[in-house]
Amino acid sequence: MKGVIRMKNAFTILIISFLLVSAIPLTTNALVKPGQTVTVAVDLAHGESNKYLDYIMGNITFVNWKIIQQEPFSASNLADVDILLIGQPTASLAPEELDALVQWLSKGDKVLYVAGDSDYGGGINSIAAVNNLLEYIGAKLRLEHGAVYSPTPCRNYTYKGVDSPVCCGAYYRMTAFVEPDNIPELFTNMIDEGLQYPILMHGPTAVIWQDEMGNYHNPVNETFPGLIRIAWYHLSYTGDNQAPSPYLYDPLIYGTGDWDFVAYAAEYHQEKNNLIVVAGESLYGDYEPAWASTYYGVQLDGPRFVTNLIKWFVRILETYDPVVRLETIAVFSDPEGDDKGTGTLLYPTNPVFQPSIYDLVKFGVYIDDNFVYFRTTVKNLGGNPWNGPNGFCLQNVQIYITTTSEALPINTSSIGLGVQIWHGWHYAVIAIPGWGSTPYPDGEVSVLFNAKMDRLADEYNNNDLFDVYLSDIEPNTIEVKISKTLLEDVENIRNWVVFVAVSSYDGYGEGKIRAVQAGDPGEWVLGGGDPLAILAGVQPKVVDILAPTPEQQYAMLTSYDTANKIPAKVSGVKLLGLFEAGLTTTITETQTQTVTKTDTVTETQTVTQTETETTTTTKIEESVSTVTVTDYTVTGVVAGVLLLVIIGMAFMMMRKK
DSSP states (O other): OHHHHHHHHHHHHHHHHHHHOOSSOOOOOOOOOTTOOOEEEEEOSSSOOOTTHHHHHHHOOSSEEEEEOSSOOOHHHHTTOSEEEEESOSSOOOHHHHHHHHHHHHTSSOEEEEEOOOSSTTHHHHHHHHHHHHHHTTOOEEEOSSEEEOOSSOOEEEETTEEEESBSSSTTEEEEEEOOOOOGGGTGGGTTTTOOSOEEEESOOOEEEEOTTSOEEOTTTOOOTTEEEEEEEEEEEEEOOSSSOOSSOOHHHHTSSOEEEEEEEEEEETTTTEEEEEESSOSSSSSSOTTOSEETTEEOOHHHHHHHHHHHHHHHHHOOOTTTOOEEEEEEEOOTTOTTTTTTOBOOSSTTSOTTTTOEEEEEEEEOSSEEEEEEEESOOOOOTTOOTTSOSSEEEEEEEEOSOSSSOOEEEOSSSSEEEEEEESEEEEEOOOOSSOBTTTSSBOEEEETTOOEEEETTTOTTTEEEEEOSSSTTEEEEEEEGGGOSOGGGGGGOEEEEEEEEBOTTSGGGBOOEEESSOOSSSEEEEOHHHHHHTOOOOOSEEOOSSHHHHHHHHTOOBTTTTBOEEEOOEETTSBBOOOOOSOEEEEEEEEEEEOSSSOEEEEEEEEOOOOOOSSSOEEEOOOOOOOBSSOOOHHHHHHHHHHHHHHHHHHHOO
């Protein structure tokens, strides 16, 4: 027994060591305070010209200017930058530069402006450089691989009561009209303040956007949350000068006629207070940049527009509303295509079950002064075919929260999922469509439980404290909002562990979760289940969970024991960035299982684990988990040294006689 105690102590130290290591170095955003001078960096290191840059810097004096002349982007030369202008790069950024940009944006309170060119001549290099950058940083906006033209003689468009030409004497010398979307909370009225005339877009392309599925969209009539359309081409058509073909605007359709296209657009990322601005031509360094005040006899408002744009950028950076602005605690990506539960699950055959509707791809935790927010993103929400009041009706999202408190009751059972959460949980969120007024499990209203299965709040009776809805910030995202007054230990939220599961919602199913059957799926039933697990009552009814890799998900969800009817053991993720792996060494455990059933659909299980020395081969089950501790990000050197020291201590204890 002493050997077992030493093994147990050493194992405990090993677990603690992993819990101590922080995988994500979290920082507090350094907000730009009103009146504080911001720094604008201008990129000249990727083939851009400096045309009109002296005029711009000489006239806009309310910011600090910095030129990145030759050196690549890095953490050091971006450290003091608030606004970064990349005007028509002709060379793509190196991977380490893209990483530096991602890290820069991750700090929050940043504005990135990037402009391109048409596909005429060398412009294809600029389009590729811009789109590669935008894709890498996770933006939706893109440049069309094409050009925007208007036939000559140039016709007029009435802008603010004044007729102005849509081009400047030639079909490729386009003008754009600054008509921003009216978004008062983002001060978009500043952008066209005082403007009377259009701006120049010399040989431009159009701005489009791409969704998570890779599909391109026309921002003229298709928008997404956070999109801000700023300037427009009118009475225009598209051109196709070089391969590849345009991504969106088919020349057979848009190659003639009088179309509108977007010349400037932005996407606002509220959780970080970041603004990404994309333009079809540049305000500096172009053949004839947007700063131009006249061109071929056409009156332009370039200087005022560029000044307004920089003022708007500064105003965005100065904005801090604790109700609107959220502090990011953690954001995790989950592998795409692992919406197979145990690795074999199959969607029901009814067409309503579109591909990827249960594919968890992202999970984020945020806070403000009063609330904690959990955002669960699936690849494809699948619409809302049955009009769930919360904006969705196909998903059952469950979030299990383990705090650092030792005073709170703890539960290891899941609620209808058919799995056991080995580290236990203190709070459980059941996020479901929200029909009626009766809380789960009897009704279809989302709830928050504690470990005793006491209902702390539901969205119908306590909507000011607890709510479930579709996020207006991120598409395909179910957001849960919980008052801090309902939760203990919020001050230590970065050390919390969460287990996140997405199942198929079924209002008539046990636990409001769709059943799983062996073999082929049915019209309304998931297929691909394990016949032995179904017979033993331990088949997990989970389609996707938050886990570092598909293999780890499948390993956890198939760790059930059909002979002894023991559910699969699953693990959550620590908000500091560590995957909370289960038993990572061979131990022995005596399983004592107590199941308490009520007349509701909820099943509560209590599992007591007792570690003993293996001296016989009967009545003792040896449990070996192959799941390993996985870092989501790179740990620091100090943390690594600490980990090695603690592991060394653990092995010394195991060897001590």
